[in-house]
Amino acid sequence: MSSSKLPSTSFENRAKSSATRNPISLRLYKVLGTSYNEPAIREALETLSELYGAPKTNKGKAVDHEEDETGTLDAIEAKVSGSGRLISSGSGTAARARKGLRRDAELKLTQGSQQFLRAFQEVDKMFCKSILMGCASLLDQAGGLRSARHTVSEQQATVNNFLARFTLAQEEAESLQSRDSIIDAQFLRAMHNAEQIIADARLLMTGEDGPTKAGVDIITTASQQIEQGYDKLTRWCSLEFRQFVKDALLEVTPIMREAIKWLRKKPELLSEALSSLSQTRQSTLMNAFMDALTRGGPGGLPRPIEIHAHDPLRYVGDMLAWVHQCIAGEREFLEGLFGLKGDRRMVGSVRKFDDSEEEGWIRELMDKAFEKLRYPLKTRVRQTVRSQESCIASYKVANLLSFYNLTMRRTIGDNAALSDTLNEITDEAYQIFYDTVEAQARSLARTLLPDDQNAQPPVALLDHTQVLREMILVYKSSLMGGESEDELRKGFQSILDLMVDAAVNMCLSVSDARQTQRPGWDNDLFVLNCLTHLLNVIRSFPFAEYKAKELQTDIDARAELLITDHLNNILRDTSLAECVNVCASNTAEPISRIGAMQSQPLSLALRAFAVWLSTPDVVHPSRLVPLLDRRLAENVHHAALHSLVDVYERICAEVRRPENKYEAANTILGAQRPFGNLSALKQILGVEVTSASRQP
Template identity: 40%
Template sequence: MERPSLSPRATTSSLPSTSSSSNRNPLNLKVSRLLSANLQDAATRAALDTLGQFESDVPDVPATSSTTATAPAKDGIGRALRRGGLRKEVDKRMAQGSRQFLDAFTDVNEKLANLQSHLDAMHVCCNEVQEQLDQANTGTRYLLEHAQGLRAQRASTTTQQTLLHLFLTRFTLSDAELRALTSRDVPVGKELFEAMDKTERIREDCRSLLSGEAGEGTQAGLDIMLYTSQHLDAGYQKIFKWCSFESRGFSKDALEVSGTMREAMRRLKGRKDLLDDILTLLGTTRSTSLLNTFLDALTRGGPTGLPRPIELHAHDPIRYIGDMLAWIHQTMAGEREWLESLFGVKEDGRWVGSVRRWPAKDAKGEGDSVKETGEEDEERLRRLLDRDMEGCGRPLKIRVLQTVKSQEGPIMSYRIATLIHFYRITMERTIGEEAGMSKVLAEITDSAYEAFFETLKAQGRSLLRFIQPPSAALTAPTPLREALSTLRELMAVYTSSLLLDDSLSASPSPSQTTIDFAPVLSAALDPALEMCEKMREMRPSEWDQAVFGVNCWEACLGALEGFGFTAERCKGLEEGEGRDVETLTGEHFTHLLKDSGLEPILTALHTKDASTPLSHLPVASPSVLQSSITAFSTFLSTTDPLSSPRLSLLPPRFAASIHRAALDRVSRAYAEVWEAVMDEANRYEARRTVLKRSREEVEVLLGLGD
């Protein structure tokens, strides 16, 4: 409905004109208060909206015949609202709402009463159930206690079962592991090795059981040790049979060591009896194979004809023997490399070509006193290598000795001997001195040196067989020069044979005693020197003997020149040469002294009595002295200060040195005579005029001055 207009103008026009009555009229006051009210308040606006709903609840009904009966009611409400029946309407509606709330709560109350009755019934039932539960608990307490005991037993049994399972897993072998150890169907390989490793671990753990107090643990340890010992032996026997079969297959040239074979050999080290049998079989197989291969290399050559057979070069002794020794050395190096791979031996800290240090031998010399694993492997490898090369020793020895004995010349014999000696030293450094091949090479070396020295002795005997006097030129004889030529070639062979290598000299091998060239030098040179000495004695003149000796000494020293290892022998030759040079110097001085005319005076001076003046001697009288000085002056003017015809048969450097030394002695002799003449005790008158030349002038004339 529309609210009535309450404008102040309408209200004021309807009020009485009297102002005082207007102020006291309640309606006026309410209207004034209503007009002055703030209609923007939310509560006021809500109240007005509610009042508006009372009129809107009664819809306007059109005046029709069907609505005639309801129209008076609606009009009544509207009029009631318009006439101020608002309070009644509100009270009526509030009463109606209260009745609705009352009806709703009545329904709720009835339902709560029903619920309470149900709860009481349920409480009674719960009490009955609790009583029944208490009775059941009392009746089943024994069963619960028994069940708890059973649970504890089950936990204990489970723990024991777990421990037993762990024990069996640790101390027993599975079916697969037993099959790997005993069955032939399982090949030797990783599965077998793992089973053996587990067996070894079981035995190691059993030692802990056996180390405790006697009891069930000790008996269990003994049983397990017996059980595992049988299966471990079966595993070793299986490996032994497999290795025996594989060892027979190592008869070919191209050898390859599989990881399985290497591991099998490593494990057999714990069973030395089985390992020794395997090594014996392996050594026999490899020795036969290498022997056949060596014979093929000698007679047939390579598979395709290259390299050619070694015996095709039998006409060349050096190449023939060198090829055989080189084949042996190369094969031995390859064989050692293969054995190192087989045994898993690694050499650390050893350079190629350096001396190999072998394990120390015991008092019996068998070398079994080594205790360290590495040394045992090295000793085992050395013995097996020696066994493998044993078959090649005999054919090598036969062929080399045949070649050595067929040589007649010392140079070729010595070249062969040094070649064999070099390989002997190399072999000793590779496989040791006690190895069979080293002993074969040592025997061959000794035989080669014996053959060589025999040729030298034959050459020496030939030198001493036919001795003739020296030639008129007193030069070194032709046989001596031939012997020296041979000696020089021998020294050249020795120098090029690598026997002077410092590393070889530092080796402790006993064969190093024959590396010294002194025995060769003596055997080659001593017969020649003896021949020269006998030829020298055939000359009656000491001068000729000395000249011949110097020429021979000089030829020998010239042949030895340039070789450091002959220094000691050269020193002895130089001493002998020095003695002959001194003899020649004395002889030449005597000859020059006679030519100078000073010999009688000098002889008188040396032989006279100390109390007798020199001038009183007949040979030294002033007249004789004057004639001697004249002769000396002639000597000075005719003598060549650089050379003498008497020394022409000597080498130029010796002729010059001897002539100068003799002239020096002549000068000193003149000085001695000059001092004697000038001495007043000898009573020479006008002594200043007797000797016309001073000592210094004589030295200059003889070519001795600076």
């Protein structure tokens, strides 16, 4: 059995394996195994049924729409039973459908597409018409929108320009309103823009309609912003000014200079800021002055000023030089702060002050800066001046004060408070000096007579003129240069008058005293020597020329008296004095019978004259030897000799006149030299007599 079953089983297995490889079998298995209860399959079959359904006539029967091309399709009614099997109602139609399903489907699709095309053509016509109408409206609307957009753009640009011109940028507004203390170029630019906005807004409000709300709002906002900026500037300047506690820090930055320029528009704010500066500089200069007096510079160099308190000239000079240096530095700093350019004047030259607002601020700040220095400077200078006993030392200190007073006043002006202090201590120093000079003059007037009592100037006068010479040299060294002759004269006139007049009075008083004690003493020579000595001291200085002329006039007048006196002495020495008197008398009697002009006395007188012509007094008169001025002595002697020639000539003329009744007149005159010859007398005396002969 087993053997009979094996071949059968093997056959079945082979049949199954071959069936699985047969496509028809596979399709049959697939169709038989397909379920038609799926909604998609049922929908497909219903569509297929509609495609191949029987055509309907006008009475309701099915009609073939494409009878010429495809023929009549059998109606297929596909009914699906509960078991799911397909039931065909017409095998012919189904067969045709299986063959031309694709073609029929495409044909049906084409017919549907044509219907859609015809419908769409109608729709297209209607749509195009509607589109044309709509597009025209849209184009009109688009044109209006473009015009409106252009208008809006212009309005927006106008608004942006308006806002840009009449409002600050965000960063600029923040720089003005922020509470920090930073002042930079952006802040100053914001201040300028805010000010410009206010100016433009005011111009905007000058229309016919009057102020506008927008203009008022703009000005209000910008004003608030700029006021905040001014407050910030004031705080910043006050803080910066408090840093100026050393001379090394006195540097003005461009930002600070610009800040001061802005604050000058608000004088009350500028005054508030500058008050901090003045207080700082006042304390700083006071402390620096006290340090310079007692501690000196860094590391002890320069040395403290009070170390030289024993030397009044250096002590006062160092203090005044320190103050002058500070004045120059402070002035330069303030000029830079207010943006003033220096006038490049020479040191000590007169500064040209104007009436500008900046100059007013500078003067006020200078006064306040040196306010505290005035008292310690005045106290120390006054103590130094009052402690001097020598008039030279007093004058040197007073002259030094006058020099610095003039120099500083040329820098700070005559109306400065420090100038008042310098004027006060200078006047006091000169008053003390004049008191010293007057005391010396009184002491000079009480000069005791020397024992030798010669005609030379006394030692007291020499000492006095030495002091005068030193004073002149001090005054000359203190000149600034460029002074007029009148200024030079007035600068030393009071001192010169006091010193010279005191010396002249002393000489006259001594001369009178000597004349009383010693009648034979030569009073004229003593006075001339004293006056000549005084003249020699002052004559080389132009500012003393007026006083030298006064002395020269006095000397010339006394020289004329000395000439007459010297001639009289010569006439007495030559025994011609009586002869001259007789010749000068107005008498009707012949002079040959009168006194010394009688023949015998006249002969004796002419003999004595001849003897005198042989003495050295003809060339070097012993009386004039004590005169200090040798030229003056020569002039006096030569003038007396000229007069002597005139006297001899007159005597000879009187002797030769017949009405005088001299017997042997030529014998009387020719018995002694010069034998009545004027030419011989001139040669002996060494003079030339002019036509205008001098009369005794």
